[in-house]
Amino acid sequence: MAALQLTGVGVSPGRASGPVVRVAEPLGEPSAVPAPTDAEAEAGRIAPAAAAVADRLNAKAATVEGDSRAVLETTAAMAMDPALAKQAAKLVRERALPAPRAVFEAANVFAASLEAAGGYLAERAQDVRDVRDRIVAELLGIDPPGVPELAGPSVLVARDLAPADTAGLDPAKVLALVTEEGGPTSHTAILARSLGIPAVVAVRGVLALEAEGLIVDGATGSVEVPDGPVEVVAAAVQAEPEWDGVGRTSDGQRVKIIANVGSAEDAATSVAAGAEGVGLFRTEFCYLSATTEPSVEAQRAAYAKVLSPFQGKPVVVRTLDAGADKPLPFLTPEDEPNPALGVRGLRIGREQQGVLDRQLEAIAAAATDSGAEVSVMAPMVATAEEAAWFAERVRAAGLPRAGVMIEIPAAALSAKEILAEVDFVSLGTNDLAQYVFAADRMLGALASLNDPWQPALLRLIALVGEAGIALGKPVGVCGEAAADPALGCVLVGLGVTSLSMNAAALARVGSTLGGVTADACREAARAALAAKDPAHAREAARAALGTVS
Numbered sequence: 271m272a273a274l275q276l277t278g279v280g281v282s283p284g285r286a287s288g289p290v291v292r293v294a295e296p297l298g299e300p301s302a303v304p305a306p307t308d309a310e311a312e313a314g315r316i317a318p319a320a321a322a323v324a325d326r327l328n329a330k331a332a333t334v335e336g337d338s339r340a341v342l343e344t345t346a347a348m349a350m351d352p353a354l355a356k357q358a359a360k361l362v363r364e365r366a367l368p369a370p371r372a373v374f375e376a377a378n379v380f381a382a383s384l385e386a387a388g389g390y391l392a393e394r395a396q397d398v399r400d401v402r403d404r405i406v407a408e409l410l411g412i413d414p415p416g417v418p419e420l421a422g423p424s425v426l427v428a429r430d431l432a433p434a435d436t437a438g439l440d441p442a443k444v445l446a447l448v449t450e451e452g453g454p455t456s457h458t459a460i461l462a463r464s465l466g467i468p469a470v471v472a473v474r475g476v477l478a479l480e481a482e483g484l485i486v487d488g489a490t491g492s493v494e495v496p497d498g499p500v501e502v503v504a505a506a507v508q509a510e511p512e513w514d515g516v517g518r519t520s521d522g523q524r525v526k527i528i529a530n531v532g533s534a535e536d537a538a539t540s541v542a543a544g545a546e547g548v549g550l551f552r553t554e555f556c557y558l559s560a561t562t563e564p565s566v567e568a569q570r571a572a573y574a575k576v577l578s579p580f581q582g583k584p585v586v587v588r589t590l591d592a593g594a595d596k597p598l599p600f601l602t603p604e605d606e607p608n609p610a611l612g613v614r615g616l617r618i619g620r621e622q623q624g625v626l627d628r629q630l631e632a633i634a635a636a637a638t639d640s641g642a643e644v645s646v647m648a649p650m651v652a653t654a655e656e657a658a659w660f661a662e663r664v665r666a667a668g669l670p671r672a673g674v675m676i677e678i679p680a681a682a683l684s685a686k687e688i689l690a691e692v693d694f695v696s697l698g699t700n701d702l703a704q705y706v707f708a709a710d711r712m713l714g715a716l717a718s719l720n721d722p723w724q725p726a727l728l729r730l731i732a733l734v735g736e737a738g739i740a741l742g743k744p745v746g747v748c749g750e751a752a753a754d755p756a757l758g759c760v761l762v763g764l765g766v767t768s769l770s771m772n773a774a775a776l777a778r779v780g781s782t783l784g785g786v787t788a789d790a791c792r793e794a795a796r797a798a799l800a801a802k803d804p805a806h807a808r809e810a811a812r813a814a815l816g817t818v819s
């Protein structure tokens with residue numbers, strides 16, 4: 271029995287329970303006031319705090335092996351760097367700064383000089399900032415920010431997680447993830463699904479809970495505080511429906527069922543799950559923590575690793591989609607008031623054409639190395655002119671097929687003109703919903719507006735489907751909408767020719783589609799378009815499809 275139950279939005283299925291580990295909030299800048307009354311004593315606090323941080327990191331290093339051990343030991347050595355402590359102590363004495371502020375400023379100077387040096391050294395700048403935050407937290411007597419090293423299987427509770435933090439989670443240790451904020455199409459949710467970690471977002475009140483353990487259901491969105499001690503239970507592996515790996519309706523209309531990937535691990539899992547190819551390779555996921563632009567050679571190697579399992583199969587590589595909740599430190603402008611509406615996606619490529627051209631060069635080389643049938647597409651395209659410009663860059667790089675994402679309402683409304691410029695389009699329903707409803711996809715409070723069953727969103731998708739049929743060109747969906755089996759059938763009824771999703775959803779979507787006719791899909795689409803709200807759209811579509819769950 272549950273002593274207390276909260277409900278959020280389930281974004282990654284699976285039921286698990288275990289002890290809670292809380293992720294500390296970002297620190298922010300420590301204050302430069304008040305000046306210490308005894309500067310010498312204040313300066314003297316710095317070296318012991320750094321030593322305490324290093325001791326803790328070394329103790330953790332002793333409990334793990336391999337890469338994790340090496341990373342922890344290197345970080346501990348950085349914390350012990352006498353130059354940092356010395357410089358910070360100097361700032362306390364000369365500028366009467368409190369010790370946390372002095373460490374913050376001294377570390378920032380070190381990080382900036384590493385960045386200016388470029389190459390390998392620049393990549394260490396982020397590590398210096400990590401050490402900085404740990405020493406500052408030690409001096410302030412609070413937990414260091416970010417995901418703590420987990421001693422055993424745990425349920426992580428956070429306000430929200432950055433995509434880079436989520437990507438680094440170990441599914442063997444993280445039983446489930448619960449966040450107070452976050453929407454169903456946020457990148458944290460997308461990454462949790464791809465890692466197979468049960469997750470519930472937008473759980474109002476979870477941060478205020480004092481619970482030692484939680485029972486989490488990532489399908490229903492329920493988060494329960496158990497009555498007694500919590501049992502450690504990992505989510506059971508879900509039984510997969512039968513699917514022969516070929517996407518088609520029961521009467522033989524072909525629809526490619528393909529995968530969304532962001533790493534070599536995703537690629538391997540997707541092949542094992544029967545993906546016919548890749549509909550979205552999010553290249554920015556390879557560089558969430560990179561502080562400098564990776565070289566063409568480094569990009570070539572990284573992309574080839576993801577492409578190789580798909581030799582002879584179609585793969586759509588998306589050029590860097592930096593911005594909003596996926597800032598890439600080397601690309602994204604820092605001071606935009608409204609990053610989701612800012613210079614992101616292809617807009618950065620237009621401002622920094624060299625970065626785009628070098629990425630295209632690396633993709634072309636990786637295509638040759640891997641033997642995959644590579645197409646390239648651009649994110650965040652608004653106009654036919656942008657689509658034409660991108661297609662021209664792609665062809666100049668010697669790549670045979672260029673497409674663009676339709677994720678801005680203006681692009682959906684110009685689908686015919688855009689399709690005239692490119693070989694295919696792919697609907698990014700996550701961003702399309704966010705921009706149609708003016709509802710931030712990362713905000714749990716607006717999750718219902720970001721529901722992909724919203725009839726207004728479906729009506730825009732219908733325009734794109736019609737344009738694809740009129741011009742005889744492929745229209746894919748690679749947003750999260752494609753991973754919902756019933757909605758996948760509706761999308762096919764709207765004229766969509768491929769559905770791209772996380773590996774775990776492939777068999778369910780493939781087998782559901784294989785159980786319905788193309789006519790039933792069209793009927794379900796008509797019913798959903800005419801509905802007054804998402805609940806009625808879902809209900810009407812399911813009724814038209816018959817037995818689909």
Ligand SMILES: C=C(OP(=O)(O)O)C(=O)O
Nearest residue numbers: 677698699700701748749
């Ligand atoms: C697939 C999409 O791209 P991303 O989720 O990476 O923004 C989308 O917006 O639907």
Ligand SMILES: [Mg+2]
Nearest residue numbers: 677698700701
């Ligand atoms: Mg998008």
